Amino acid sequence: MTNITDIQLDRLNSDNFVDQKDILFDISASELRVKLNGKKIVFFTGAGFSKSWDPSYPLGMSLFTINNYTELKKKYNFFQLANDLKITEPDIKSDNFEKDCYDYFCDIKFHLDIYKRYPSLMPSFLDKTILHRLEEEMKGFVYEKFKNTVGIKEFKLNSKLKYNSDMSNLFRKLAVNNNISFISTNYDYIIEKIFHDFDGYQLIRGVINNNDFKNKKWNGNKISLFKINGGFEVFNDMNGFYIDYYSKDRTPHIILPSKEQNYDNKYFKSTFIKSAEKLRDAEILIFIGYSMPKEDHTIRFLLKNFIDCHSNTNKEIFIIDKDLSSGIDGPLSKLRILFPSLSDNGIKVLDGDINTLARVS
Secondary structure, eight states, X not given: OOOOOHHHHHHHHTTTOOOOTTOOOEEOHHHHHHHHTTOEEEEEEOHHXXXXXXXXXXXXXXXXXXSOHHHHHHHOHHHHHHHHTTOOOOOTTSTTHHHHHHHHHHHHHHHHHHHHHOGGGXXXXXXXXXXXXXXXXXXXXXXXXXXXXXXGGGXXXXXXXXXXXXXXXXXXXXXXXXXEEEEEOOOSSXXXXXXXXXXXXXXXXXXXXXXXXXXXXXXXXXXXXXXXXXXXXXXXXXXXEEEOSSOOSSOOEEOOOOSSOOOOSHHHHHHHHHHHHHHHXXXXXXXXXXXXXXXXXXXXXXXXXXXXXXXXXXXXXXXXOSSHXXXXXXXXXXXXXXXXXXXXXXXXXXXXXXXXXXXXX
């Protein structure tokens, strides 16, 4: 196994934990595969999961980078709104340009959220209808940016252009031998691609899938997939929310980044309830490519449901990042604080990435 450096150990021990130099925080791919056999597993996937599927997929902040501000300002009203609200435009020469763009986007969305919550604070040139249209524009911007980054074919479930056979085979094998569920912060279709046309299995989303309903696809083993930030296939109408992978003429239902995330509507409330149930029932929780950003306060409360149950005291958490060092430097210390009862020996980092695990037979 790769050795953990003294600097990384010191950083872990500085988080109000006792000195734990005898604790091994890493686990090999072969050891992890053995531990997963026959277990109830929840996979919590972030942007790094998609990046592992194919390198062209964007990580969190890069999806909000603004490289052609002058042209975009002509196309989208919310950029002009930012000017009117005196929100500072990102400087392309900045060393932190990508983060500045993300913060800029968050600031715009935060203003819209505040105006919706407290209409008396709204400037006279805005109203409820305009706020709705501006937010729809921002969602459309994210969709277009993603489409231009990965290509339109990635919106087809049967596309094999960027298909990762190793990852697909891993999760299909695990589905056969284990009770697995997915909770994801991603908008994309990668998990759906993995199980597309996998005979005998059906993804359960918590809301109706129009195509499955139309084609009477009710049989087979159920694999839960809950997208807590929405997805490019989630829409709503007067009858409620629904899944449709073949409709691209409407604005998708997604959570946009903001300084204060809001999960108040019915889709997200339902998704959180069902996700919490799966977390309580799980024996193993595996984070793949999720960095636990500081603004995800609500998600942290959701995750605590994993240990909010006395029926199984032998629960374990595993972290899969782009490598062992990234897992230690990123989510490990945060998860040890979030789950103190597991901090001694119940949280480990894979020595490798998800493709390393996938290649273990």
